[in-house]
Every structure is written in C-alpha cells, then in structure tokens.
Amino acid sequence: MIEIELDGKKVEITEGSMIMHAADKAGTYIPHFCYHKKLSIAANCRMCLVDVEKAPKPMPACATPVTQGMIVRTKSDKAIKAQQSVMEFLLINHPLDCPICDQGGECQLQDLAVGYGGSSSRYEEEKRVVFHKDVGPLISMEEMSRCIHCTRCVRFGQEVAGIMELGMSHRGEHAEIETFVGSSVDSELSGNMIDLCPVGALTSKPFRYSARTWELSRRKSVSPHDSTGANLIVQVKNSKVMRVVPLENEAVNECWIADRDRFSYEALNSDERLSKPMLKQGGVWKEVDWQTALEYVANGLKQVKAERGANAIGALVSPHSTLEELFLAGALVRGLGSENIDYRLRNAEFTASEGARWLGMPIASLSQLQRVLVVGSNLRKDHPLFAQRIRQAARHGCVVSEVNASASDWAMPVANALLTPAGAWVQALADVAAAIALEKSIPAPVQGNPDDVAKAIARSLLGGDRKAVLLGNGAAHHAQASSLLALANWIGMQTGATVGYLTEAANTVGAQVVDAQPGQGGLNAAQMLGGVLGAVILLNNEPEFDSAAGASAAAALGKAGMVVTLSPFKANMAFSDVLLPIAPFTETSGTFVNAEGRMQGFHAVVKPLGETRPAWKVLRVLANLLGLPGFDFESTQDVLAHLRCASLADASHVPAEKLNNAMEASIQVGASGVEPVTAGIYQLDGIVRRAASLQITADARRAREGVTA
Numbered sequence: 001m002i003e004i005e006l007d008g009k010k011v012e013i014t015e016g017s018m019i020m021h022a023a024d025k026a027g028t029y030i031p032h033f034c035y036h037k038k039l040s041i042a043a044n045c046r047m048c049l050v051d052v053e054k055a056p057k058p059m060p061a062c063a064t065p066v067t068q069g070m071i072v073r074t075k076s077d078k079a080i081k082a083q084q085s086v087m088e089f090l091l092i093n094h095p096l097d098c099p100i101c102d103q104g105g106e107c108q109l110q111d112l113a114v115g116y117g118g119s120s121s122r123y124e125e126e127k128r129v130v131f132h133k134d135v136g137p138l139i140s141m142e143e144m145s146r147c148i149h150c151t152r153c154v155r156f157g158q159e160v161a162g163i164m165e166l167g168m169s170h171r172g173e174h175a176e177i178e179t180f181v182g183s184s185v186d187s188e189l190s191g192n193m194i195d196l197c198p199v200g201a202l203t204s205k206p207f208r209y210s211a212r213t214w215e216l217s218r219r220k221s222v223s224p225h226d227s228t229g230a231n232l233i234v235q236v237k238n239s240k241v242m243r244v245v246p247l248e249n250e251a252v253n254e255c256w257i258a259d260r261d262r263f264s265y266e267a268l269n270s271d272e273r274l275s276k277p278m279l280k281q282g283g284v285w286k287e288v289d290w291q292t293a294l295e296y297v298a299n300g301l302k303q304v305k306a307e308r309g310a311n312a313i314g315a316l317v318s319p320h321s322t323l324e325e326l327f328l329a330g331a332l333v334r335g336l337g338s339e340n341i342d343y344r345l346r347n348a349e350f351t352a353s354e355g356a357r358w359l360g361m362p363i364a365s366l367s368q369l370q371r372v373l374v375v376g377s378n379l380r381k382d383h384p385l386f387a388q389r390i391r392q393a394a395r396h397g398c399v400v401s402e403v404n405a406s407a408s409d410w411a412m413p414v415a416n417a418l419l420t421p422a423g424a425w426v427q428a429l430a431d432v433a434a435a436i437a438l439e440k441s442i443p444a445p446v447q448g449n450p451d452d453v454a455k456a457i458a459r460s461l462l463g464g465d466r467k468a469v470l471l472g473n474g475a476a477h478h479a480q481a482s483s484l485l486a487l488a489n490w491i492g493m494q495t496g497a498t499v500g501y502l503t504e505a506a507n508t509v510g511a512q513v514v515d516a517q518p519g520q521g522g523l524n525a526a527q528m529l530g531g532v533l534g535a536v537i538l539l540n541n542e543p544e545f546d547s548a549a550g551a552s553a554a555a556a557l558g559k560a561g562m563v564v565t566l567s568p569f570k571a572n573m574a575f576s577d578v579l580l581p582i583a584p585f586t587e588t589s590g591t592f593v594n595a596e597g598r599m600q601g602f603h604a605v606v607k608p609l610g611e612t613r614p615a616w617k618v619l620r621v622l623a624n625l626l627g628l629p630g631f632d633f634e635s636t637q638d639v640l641a642h643l644r645c646a647s648l649a650d651a652s653h654v655p656a657e658k659l660n661n662a663m664e665a666s667i668q669v670g671a672s673g674v675e676p677v678t679a680g681i682y683q684l685d686g687i688v689r690r691a692a693s694l695q696i697t698a699d700a701r702r703a704r705e706g707v708t709a
Contacts, residue, residue: 013025013066016065018063019065019070030048032047032061033150034152041062044151045086050073051073051078053071084116084118088122092127093173102204108198133178134184136184137693138697139191139205144201152198162411166178188259205693218234219236221233221602224592226383227503228363239607244265260384260688260694266694268586273569273610274571274581279578280578296578298625301562311523313537316345317343319343320507322616323510325615325616328639331631340523345525349478349479349482353663355512356659357660359503359595361500363386367389367392369467370393370464371468373403373457373461374402376404377404379502381408401418402414403425404419407419418457426487430445431448431454432448434447434450435454435457435459467496470500470502471484476501483669507593508595513647530556538564540567540686547677583604583613588615589602590616597654598653616633680700
C-alpha cells in the first residue's frame with residue numbers, strides 16, 4: 001500500500017492503482033466518459049484530467065499510476081479549466097438534439113455539460129454527420145453523430161461479451177464506431193452496450209421513442225429465466241412495463257444482464273396475453289368469470305378422483321414458477337391424495353434423490369476458477385452470465401475443457417474439447433476418469449480408454465487450486481444423468497474439484513427444495529405425458545415446447561378427461577379444457593432460488609392485466625373449493641413463512657443440508673440412444689418465446705433452422 005494526498009486528504013491505495021481508483025476509494029468524483037470499473041483503461045476521452053503536483057500539464061486520472069507521496073488536486077483551477085476545455089471539444093460536433101434524444105435525462109454527457117460546458121460554442125463550422133447503421137433488432141444506432149468515441153461498447157465486446165462486434169474505423173473527424181462488412185450485433189449480452197453508452201448513440205430499439213426517462217417508475221425485480229437470478233430494475237409507466245435494466249449485484253450478475261432478461265418484457269404487453277378465464281364448450285372457447293371457471297375445475301377434479309382415484313390426477317409445473325406457487329401446487333395435488341407432480345419436464349431419467357442439485361459454489365467463484373470442465377452445455381447460450389464469469393477466469397489463465405456433442409463458439413479459448421455424441425458422454429467421462437486414475441496410479445471407477453484429449457483434461461483438473469466440474473442442461477436431461485453425476489463426483493473427489501449443476505431455470509433449485517417432484521408411488525413427468533391421467537394441471541408451461549415429449553405431448557394430454565392450464569398466455573388451447581390467467585413475475589410477488597441456492601424475493605411492479613390473478617391465489621382458492629385443509633395463506637409472505645418453519649431457515653440462502661450433488665449410483669457405460677432435450681436461448685420459456693424482438697435475432701433464427709450456435 002502507498003499513500004497519496006487527494007484534495008488535501010490522505011488516501012491509502014494498492015501500488016499500481018490509478019488516481020481514479022484512489023478517488024473512488026476516497027469517495028471523490030472525477031468526471032469521466034471512457035472509464036468504467038469493469039473495462040480496461042482506454043484514456044481516450046480525457047475528461048478526467050486532474051492537477052498532479054510537479055507534472056507539467058494536467059494528467060488523466062484513469063491512466064496515471066499513483067506514486068508514494070503524490071499530491072493530486074481534482075478541483076483546482078488548472079484541473080477545472082482542463083476539463084472545461086475537453087468538454088468544449090466534445091461538444092464541437094455533438095448534435096443539439098437533447099429534446100428528442102432517448103437518452104435525455106439519463107445522459108452522462110448532458111449531466112457533465114451542465115457543470116463543465118460553456119453557454120455558447122465558439123465553433124462555427126458545420127457539425128459532422130455520421131450515417132446510421134442497422135445492426136439488428138435490439139440496438140439502435142440511428143444517431144451515431146452523437147458518439148464521442150469513448151469505445152466502451154468496443155471494449156465491452158472484446159472483454160466481457162468475448163466477441164468484438166463493434167470497432168472504430170477511419171481516423172480523425174472521419175472516425176466512427178461500426179460493425180464491419182455490414183454485420184449485425186448478435187451477442188447474447190449486447191444490450192449492456194446500451195447501458196454503457198454515456199451519450200445517446202446506442203439506444204434500445206424496442207424501447208425507442210416510447211417514454212421519457214423521468215416518466216418512468218423504477219422497481220426492483222428478479223429475472224424469471226435462467227438460473228443466474230439476475231437482479232433487475234423494471235421501469236414502468238401507466239401500469240405497463242416499458243424497459244428492463246440491470247440492478248447491480250456483484251455476487252450475482254455484477255452490473256450486466258443477458259438480452260433475454262432485458263428484452264423479454266415485450267411478451268408481457270403482447271396480444272397473446274390471457275386476461276380472462278376461458279372454458280372450452282363444444283369445442284369453442286368462451287370467456288367466463290372466475291367463480292364459474294374455478295368451480296368447473298374443482299368439480300372436475302372431484303369427479304376424476306371419485307371415478308378413477310386420486311392417482312389419476314397430476315400436475316406438471318414449471319421451474320420458472322415461484323417457490324410459493326410450486327409449493328402450493330404440490331400441496332394441492334397431495335391434498336387430493338396424489339403424488340403425481342413434477343417439474344422435470346425435459347428430463348429423460350428420473351431418480352429419487354435427497355437434497356437439491358445445485359451449482360456447488362457461489363456464482364462469484366466462477367470468475368476465480370483456474371480449471372473447469374463443462375459437461376453437456378452450450379455454455380454461452382444456456383447461461384450467458386455464467387459464461388461471462390468463466391470468460392473472465394479464462395482471461396486470467398483458467399484452463400477451460402468441455403465434453404459435448406458438437407463444437408460451439410463460447411467466445412473464449414477452450415483448451416480441450418472432447419466432442420462425442422450425447423449417447424457416449426458417459427464413456428467420455430469414464431475415459432477422463434481412467435486418465436486421472438492412470439496419473440494417480442489408482443483403480444478407475446469403470447473401464448475407460450483415454451485418448452490424448454481425455455488425458456489433457458485429466459492433467460488439467462489435477463493441476464491448479466480452484467477448479468470445478470459443471471454439468472449443463474444436456475447432462476441434467478440425459479438418459480444416463482445419474483451415471484454422469486456419479487462419474488463427475490468421482491473426478492471431483494480425486495482432483496479436488498467442486499461438482500455442480502449449472503441448473504436450467506430460475507427456480508430449478510427451489511422446485512427441488514419444495515418437493516415439486518413425485519413422492520412414493522407418484523408418476524414422473526414422462527409418465528404423466530404418456531396419456532395415463534384423467535385430470536392434468538399445467539402450471540406455467542407448454543408441454544409441446546417445454547418437455548421432452550415435444551409435439552407428442554398434445555396427443556397424450558388430449559386423452560385426459562380434463563386439462564387445466566394456468567398461464568399468463570393463451571397457451572395449450574388445442575388440448576386444454578380450462579384456461580386460467582395467472583400473473584407473470586412482474587404482476588405478482590414471490591421467491592426464486594438461483595443456482596447457488598440464493599433465495600431472492602420480489603414484488604409486483606405493475607397491476608395484473610385484466611382479470612389476471614397471481615397463481616398462488618388461484619391455487620389457494622381452488623384448494624378451498626375442494627375443502628382441503630392448510631390453505632389459509634393471505635400473502636406470499638405467509639407461504640414463505642410456512643416454508644421456513646417447515647424446511648427452510650430464515651436466511652437468504654437455502655440451508656446447506658438441503659443442497660446435495662452426491663450420488664450413489666451404479667455407472668452404466670453403455671451408449672444411450674436418447675438425445676437430451678434442451679431449449680434454445682430464446683425458446684427457454686413462454687415469456688421469452690413471445691418477445692417479438694428476441695424472436696427475430698440471429699440466435700432465434702438459427703434455432704428455427706436447427707443450427708447450433
């Protein structure tokens with residue numbers, strides 16, 4: 001540590017730090033544009049010029065290393081005049097279009113111009129014009145004349161997203177930020193460039209011209225999509241979600257969110273929203289009131305139970321539903337005497353296990369890994385924010401290895417790729433285990449025949465200190481999932497690596513914690529989708545798209561006497577008998593448990609649309625109509641309090657004893673002919689599938705064409 005004097009105050013800072021870092025530590029604001037704490041230093045805007053004693057001219061705070069005894073003044077006449085001169089140059093070519101700029105009101109240049117800009121310009125020549133570019137459906141580059149060449153967007157692509165999609169061409173007054181050869185911006189994290197832009201050059205294409213920033217209310221929420229549990233700020237106008245931006249949380253999503261977290265809100269305002277209960281009568285859908293719909297469902301369930309027994313009733317629930325909704329769905333089914341409930345819609349193997357499959361480590365630890373083996377995951381598309389963290393680890397020397405069916409671009413260096421059909425993944429892991437056994441001169445768990453790649457993966461995992469074996473969605477949904485986990489555990493035990501599941505959905509861990517899976521004698525998801533039930537409750541899912549059964553699910557569910565769909569959308573209409581409109585995450589309160597077991601609660605940010613009701617209320621009232629005891633909850637807080645009394649500690653994380661990746665299973669090395677079913681990046685859930693802008697991205701187009709990105 002060294003000590004400097006900053007505006008008369010002594011500040012201790014790590015040697016090698018910049019003046020800007022010392023100012024941040026001291027709580028002193030230095031104006032800047034190009035500097036960002038998560039990006040490399042470019043020092044090209046010069047707005048952060050400060051007065052350093054004995055220096056002949058003002059120095060950029062972001063790029064000037066501190067030295068022992070350095071004296072820095074950020075508010076001296078010399079510093080202020082330098083900053084004002086830089087601002088004058090920045091405004092020479094900047095268009096005076098604040099009244100029509102989408103960034104107006106939250107523009108860094110606008111804010112600093114108030115303090116450092118002049119009241120008039122000495123520049124009388126014509127301002128330069130930069131022609132707009134079309135870079136895809138998410139980011140608008142219509143007003144690139146506003147660009148001040150801070151290069152934040154360029155550095156974000158290179159360093160965080162892992163792919164340099166934007167760059168600066170030409171020189172001098174002809175310099176401009178653009179893609180090359182007419183390419184579009186296709187990164188799954190691209191929307192973060194909008195947040196990073198300190199002017200209105202990059203704006204949100206779906207949000208553009210729809211509201212002024214000062215008209216929006218800002219409310220906290222949690223993403224309902226993948227298992228990161230990204231923290232969000234949902235911006236609302238007139239009870240309508242207008243925009244979603246990240247809420248900074250270093251432990252979870254840092255200051256980034258994926259594009260599906262940012263733009264999926266479009267579905268919440270789409271024409272496909274279900275706003276009133278509907279009954280199918282004589283093959284025709286008719287809107288009815290809630291009382292009629294719920295009584296129809298209650299009477300139907302009673303009739304099926306009386307005629308075929310409680311085991312003819314089942315529920316297929318989505319891991320994108322809240323903890324409270326999943327618990328009440330399970331309590332309802334079990335209250336009727338059935339154990340037929342399952343969230344594992346895409347699984348091919350179903351095992352009874354104690355505890356919940358989880359990441360096995362804090363999410364933040366992914367950034368510090370030195371060795372990682374990923375099994376059965378298109379990491380970049382399945383878990384964009386996890387991939388971003390592992391990418392940072394790779395930038396600092398982490399050796400990344402994979403076992404996968406095919407090569408896909410993770411936008412990071414992959415040192416060892418063991419590519420083999422999914423049916424041979426168990427053999428591939430057995431080969432890695434055999435290579436480890438060979439290196440350690442110990443018996444292998446099963447016979448393997450390691451090739452050079454398997455040996456390289458083994459040597460990688462035997463080196464380093466912080467390492468992990470991570471099982472992706474493909475491994476979780478695999479027909480030999482238990483064998484994959486057993487082998488991963490053996491590898492982890494022999495190498496000291498942490499073993500964990502990346503987990504698919506926002507509440508996959510939560511679904512396991514509240515036992516949203518069959519109990520003794522209950523049917524699993526595959527069995528229920530085989531057409532054996534008399535009554536089926538579908539909570540927040542569409543089996544045609546969300547299950548391993550795919551298109552055959554419609555025919556199977558059509559055999560049931562009654563199918564009840566609880567959804568925010570007009571879904572499952574081909575085979576459902578009742579549609580009950582339930583609130584999406586923006587219109588209800590609840591809790592999600594992310595991959596690391598972190599419990600994150602959220603509240604409704606807008607009023608429910610039409611006659612939409614929160615799913616937990618619908619399930620509670622339905623249970624009351626059925627005469628089931630124990631459904632006297634008045635709020636989601638009551639449900640959560642009940643869960644905490646029953647099984648969860650009063651803490652922000654699921655108790656450690658509830659989380660468990662252990663697996664005592666016999667390892668079956670024989671090849672499996674069943675391909676694991678996984679969802680594409682923009683096909684993960686019903687909300688994402690109905691977000692118009694996301695569905696015209698390059699990723700969505702490739703998924704429709706069956707191309708692996």
